Amino acid sequence: MTYGKENKEAKPAELSIVIPVYNSQISIEIVVTSLLRLYNHLFSLEIILVNDGSKDDSRRVCENLGDQYTNVIVLHHETNRGQQLALMTGLKHCRGDLVVLMDDDMQNPPSEVIKLINKINEGYDVVMGQRMINNQSWIRQLASRLNHFIVFMSTNRRISFSNFVIMRRAIVTMIIQNQSPKPVILGPLLKSKASMANTLTEHHQRKHGKSNYNLMKLLNYWIKAVPYYMSPRVKYSILLMSIILVVGLTAGVYFIMVPGHIRP
Incomplete structure (x- = not known):
């Protein structure tokens, strides 16, 4: 990993915005200039861009x-290490009292950051944007709802998850203390006793490029996050249901496909 602009004077910031960047040469300048125009005069602001081994001209x-x-800090991963590690790199270098995590593609408009700030100022530790209109595919919506259900069963938290998040400095400190080589930001958040809330935010259709998260990547992310917060009761229930499902399917296929097991 290499670092850009190490000579910039380190000073405290009221608001840090961490953005993982991957193959977003068209949109990232729009995101950054919009954030600066909207919030530079309201806060002591820093924007941290973590270029995660982009193959286009993003660097x-x-x-x-x-x-x-x-107040724009640029960090580089020389190879693509994934969104979660890019976020961890940004969190380790940010200095804000409040820290926003957001994507690089304008699906979460910069103008919506103020909604996260207003909500966390009500006294919460963590606030996640909840989409007014969901522009995801039905498969991703189904996977998301399944994840929400398991989280509720394990933690009794009714939270809608997104990559559009704001958190307090104490929460950032707690997250970066996680030494896992494959960190998942959501896991420590749900395992902690942090007070969490949602606030409604706009979510736009992606205008440039395509999402870097396919179904397999989402499934892998979910598998890595689940052990952080899933209770033993839920683990055993899912294991039992999986065994019953596999046995039922196997038996069904066996009796249908093997001659002599279906009597007239």
């Missing part, structure tokens, strides 16, 4: 933004 675009704006 150059990020470096140009870092050269142009003193």
Whole structure:
């Protein structure tokens, strides 16, 4: 991993915005300039861009933004290490009292950040954006609802999850103490006693490129996150249901396909 703009003066910030960047040469400049226009005069602001081994021209675009704006910090992963590790890199270098995590594709409009800030100022530790209109495919919506159900069964938390998050400095400190080589930001959050809430935010259709999360990546993310918060009762219930399902399917196929087991 390499670092950009290490010579920038380290100073406390009221608001840090951490953005993993991957193959977003078209959108990332729009995201950053919009954030600066909206919040630079309201907060002591820093924006941390973590270029996660992009294969397009994102590196150059990020470096140009870092050269142009003193409060834009650019960090690089030389190879693609995934969104979660990019977020961890950003969290380890941010200095804000409040820290926002958001994507690089304008699906979460920069204008919606203020809604997260207003909600967390009601006294919460963590606030996640909840989409007014869900623009995801039906498969991703189904996977998301299944995840929400398991989380509720394990933690009794009714929280809608998204990559659009704001948290307090104490929560950031707690997350970066997790030394897992394959960290999942959601896991420590749900395992903690942090007070969490949702606030309704707009979610736009992706205008440039395509999502870096396919179904297999989402499933892998979910599998890595579940052990952090799933209770033993839920684990055993899911295991039992899985065994029953497999045995039932196997028996059904056997009696249908093997001659002599179906009597007239």
